[in-house]
Amino acid sequence: MTPLSTESPVCADARPAKSEKTRALIVETALRLFKERGYDRTTMRAVAAEAGVSVGNAYYYFDSKEHLIQGFYGLVESLHAEAVIAILAEHRDFETRLRGTMLAWLDVAAPYHEFAAQFFKNAGDPASPLSPFSAESAPAREASIDIYRGVLDGSSAAVPPNLAAELPRLLWLYQMGIVLFWVHDRSAGTARSRDLVDRTVPLVARLVAISRYRMLRSIVDQVVDLVRTLGPGQPS
Numbered sequence: 001m002t003p004l005s006t007e008s009p010v011c012a013d014a015r016p017a018k019s020e021k022t023r024a025l026i027v028e029t030a031l032r033l034f035k036e037r038g039y040d041r042t043t044m045r046a047v048a049a050e051a052g053v054s055v056g057n058a059y060y061y062f063d064s065k066e067h068l069i070q071g072f073y074g075l076v077e078s079l080h081a082e083a084v085i086a087i088l089a090e091h092r093d094f095e096t097r098l099r100g101t102m103l104a105w106l107d108v109a110a111p112y113h114e115f116a117a118q119f120f121k122n123a124g125d126p127a128s129p130l131s132p133f134s135a136e137s138a139p140a141r142e143a144s145i146d147i148y149r150g151v152l153d154g155s156s157a158a159v160p161p162n163l164a165a166e167l168p169r170l171l172w173l174y175q176m177g178i179v180l181f182w183v184h185d186r187s188a189g190t191a192r193s194r195d196l197v198d199r200t201v202p203l204v205a206r207l208v209a210i211s212r213y214r215m216l217r218s219i220v221d222q223v224v225d226l227v228r229t230l231g232p233g234q235p236s
Helices: 009-037 044-051 055-061 065-083 085-090 094-123 138-153 161-184 188-210 214-230
Strands: none
Touching: 009 044, 009 055, 009 065, 009 094, 044 055, 044 065, 065 085, 065 094, 065 138, 085 094, 094 138, 094 161, 094 188, 138 161, 161 188, 161 214
16 A cells, blocks of 8 residues: 655645745845846855855755856746737737837846846856856747747748748847847937837838748748757757
8 A cells, every 4th residue: 555645735835835935035136136236246155145045055046156147037038928928919910919029028127227237248258158048048048939939829920831930039039139239228218229129120020021922932941041050059
């Protein structure tokens, strides 16, 4: 006879919930300290002390300070995915869906704008694990690409199958261009970044729309080949 477990379902469910709360607390504390002290001057020990956990507990959830940034990436992508649900449910027009998704990212990232500018000098290094193109950033990167897969899949856009397979990754690269502009944007409320989205989304949507024409098939094939060969996650 299999022995009965002495662990109640409530306790079993409570542990993961507590674990996630602790993990979120560490990330939130780290982000606050990064903003207050700067990324380089913030240590794991300081994060643990401010969060009220042991240093060992902090390292249990995050192997290093760099992995705390991965927690930040994951947080932003989670908030972004949540923010676009209503947009994608309401609209089928590809341009409307893409504009709403891009602007939603600017909205959820707004509280972290100052912090993003501080750590960008590290994230901008291609060899850094903080780079959005690094292997360490793959989970957050793929989660973001999935958002753009949803933008395309539920839309009215007619896209050649080979481009459809790679377009979400291309749209993520487009977002990275917007992010780079946003990091350096010092306009009130990052209004220039929002204007950039408004100006460029119609161009992207137009390029997607004309990709179905037979006369452009060879160009589309070349673009797809470039993405598959040189895109993030591919061997260098």
